[in-house]
Amino acid sequence: MENELKVPTMAELFAAGEQPEVLFWVGCAGSFDDRAKKITKAFVKILNKAAVKFAVLGTEESCTGDPAKRAGNEFLFQMQAVTNIEVLNGYGIKKVVTACPHCFNTIKNEYPGLGGDYEVVHHTQFLKQLLTEGRISMEGGQFRGKRITFHDPCYLGRANNVYEAPRDLIRKLDAELVEMKSCKSRGLCCGAGGAQMFKEPEKGSKDINIERTEQALETQPEIIAAGCPFCNTMMTDGVKNKEKESSVAVMDIAELIATAEDL
């Protein structure tokens, strides 16, 4: 870790009269959750390496309002949205990238109706684009031949039809991509969406993340890849519950790439 992370804020860029190529929307999990912070850092390392001119909002960022909206509190959601849009529009933001599919979906689909129009991409789409443009190169290296299964986040896959970007990146690692029995448009939820992350589940026979982890483990993976900080938490808990944490890792796509690149 000799290289310190370069994380410019919008306020700094703005003061210098500059515009970033893209705004990195970190999200609440990416900012505060210990596990998700690692994903944030991995993504920033890649951005730094590729010399992408980006910025974060830092302390000016606030929850997109997704969990409030999905919990039924439209009022709180719109308060959050309108405040965030004011900040984003104030800085003249054109393009947003985020590592959280919930932030991605909300800003991309629900902000335009409230005055926030941006090009919004998920970090796997952005990384794919960097790769296509030759701004990052990927060597399989330590992931060559490893069995990796990808868990589709609902708000990336079904909600927005993004299925291939994360898979293309995994294939680029020369890893063996193995699919679960329910994947892509039929992928099973990890159990965190719709504000479930923040409450106890209703009475049932099993927790959803356990069910999904079992499906993932059926593929005999060495790594369960995720593209969402909440899925990551749910799957990590599931793997621990199955006492497989020594043989199966749960990693974000950004972490896979950062590790492959030795960042």
Added chain:
Amino acid sequence: MGYLPNIVFAIILIIGIGYFTRNIQKLSRNIKLGKDVDTSDDKAQRWSNMLRIAFGQSKMVVRPIPGILHIIVYLGFVIINLEVLEIIIDGLFGTHRIFAFLGSGYDVLIASFEVLAALVIVAVVVFWIRRNIIKLKRFLNPEMKGWPKTDANWILYIEFVLMLLFLTMNAADLQLQQMDVAHYTKAGAFPISQFIAPLFQEMSISSIIIVERVAWWLHISGILMFLNYLYYSKHLHILLAFPNTYYGKVKPKGQFENLEAVTNEVKLMMDPSADPFAAPDENAPVPEKFGASDVQDLNWVQLLNAYTCTECGRCTSECPANQTGKKLSPRKIMMDTRDRLEEVGKNIDANKGQFVADGKQLLGDYISQEELWACTTCNACVEACPVSIDPLSIIMDMRQYLVMEQSAAPSDLNNMMGNIENNGAPWPFNQMDRLNWSKES
């Protein structure tokens, strides 16, 4: 006396179609109890959805076995109905096989009807076995007890009998043709019923004519009865699947509507020039109720969804909450919505066109809070539905009512929302610490 059959036929036809029209009017009245919603956007996408999903059955084949069997029954329904046209003309004018002038084209038509009819019988039998012998899980959920189960089987029995009558009618006809009986013009090819026809060989001509006539009359009366059964059955999907796929969601599945009533409130709150002490305008409309607690609070597309549901249970079998033993079943959400809407409709009928409060509502009396809070909003149910029903939108509307009108969220969620309000994050972290991660090693 010669015109008696024609008159009887005309009367049956008028009663059948008249009753059906009445049912459709009632259906349309009930659907219009829902709130208005703008569906004028993206017409090209809507037509393409209807062509692909309803006409093309694209979602059905996701599960290949029932998918292919369903396509057979669907094609049977669409194509064999061409025959109904001929039956109606023959019935009204006393002709026999009026389309026979098509010659070899007619042979092809009749032959394909026959093959389809036989395939429909096979499909219907397999469907029956799946429901009653194999007992597939998705047909056994609690909401399928009673009428829904009976309804599903009745549909299969009716289709079975109708196809059998069709083939019997053709077989007797073929036998009569071969015996050169007057009125029974030699027309049509009968690849299936030619194997049934020999059964009539020993019978007298008049007996065979009776068999042919009885089968003919029962077939057409059966079809008219079936038409009128639709309104009371999940089988209504054969008609409503088409409008429903047209009016189904065309936006990304993850995009939930932004409530306009809330937007207005929020704008007012954020407007620095708004006078917080201003007296409300006397003519201002009563503030809109947030969310939904009963069917009238839903929009008409959601109500159309409820009538379109054919209770196949693909939504429920894909639902993560249902798969892990929670009470939530998206199919039940749709069935409850339809049942409540029917109850409201009957209430209006009984009270001279006015709804009289009955002390009941969709929320609580039909759908429990426990079901609503078990949803992960993952859209698996929406994706699974072969006719573009959106159970999730109803769940969300009811959550909105619970939270914004009743403050009845689970306490964990209240904590989460309190945190967002105070700290801008669902957890109790200070917004000023949002960038700390960049300095941690």
